[in-house]
């Protein structure tokens with residue numbers, strides 16, 4: 375099930391963080407739809423390869439959300455390319471992608487790649503700081519971004535990223551109300567089944583990250599949102 379259109383719940387693992395074999399097994403065998411490997415800091419070819427190899431022992435789809443060119447290695451079921459549309463820096467829209475295609479375009483199977491229209495909303499997050507994202511947005515902005523992503527960019531996925539904090543459901547709803555075909559992915563601060571359920575009522579796919587490393591039991595509970 376590599377098609378993001380089918381995902382309801384995804385665990386995101388950070389290759390720069392430690393996870394024991396037992397915890398990894400419980401995450402991979404939890405019934406989640408996919409394991410996404412991705413992070414902001416210290417993502418290297420070595421730690422991505424190591425984590426991919428460990429996840430590969432389980433039959434769950436394993437996808438890479440590309441953070442930088444060096445760590446974009448072969449072997450994943452699918453690749454997600456974030457394009458941060460509310461960043462003021464063109465490198466995070468398509469600049470790094472341009473470099474990647476120049477270097478590796480000849481061996482890329484484009485069917486394996488999906489671009490995500492990213493909107494980063496937690497100003498305290500590393501990703502907001504790295505990308506210089508303009509996070510002071512309102513519901514009208516979210517609706518307009520949703521229209522832009524679906525009708526003009528024609529992307530299959532819009533990712534609302536509150537990384538590290540639980541987001542504003544109304545902001546997510548403002549985007550969702552505009553989308554007919556584009557999948558709405560939400561990530562940020564989901565640390566309980568209750569929050570997972572609340573966001574999943576609005577978003578098509580929820581992504582659970584940090585809580586895996588601090589409260590595995592609660593992380594595993596979030597899988598129950600799946601139908």
Ligand code: 1GP
Pocket residue numbers: 386535536537538539560561562563564581582583584585
């Ligand atoms: C991070 O959107 C994901 O990229 C998930 O966020 O780590 O806050 O769960 P959390």
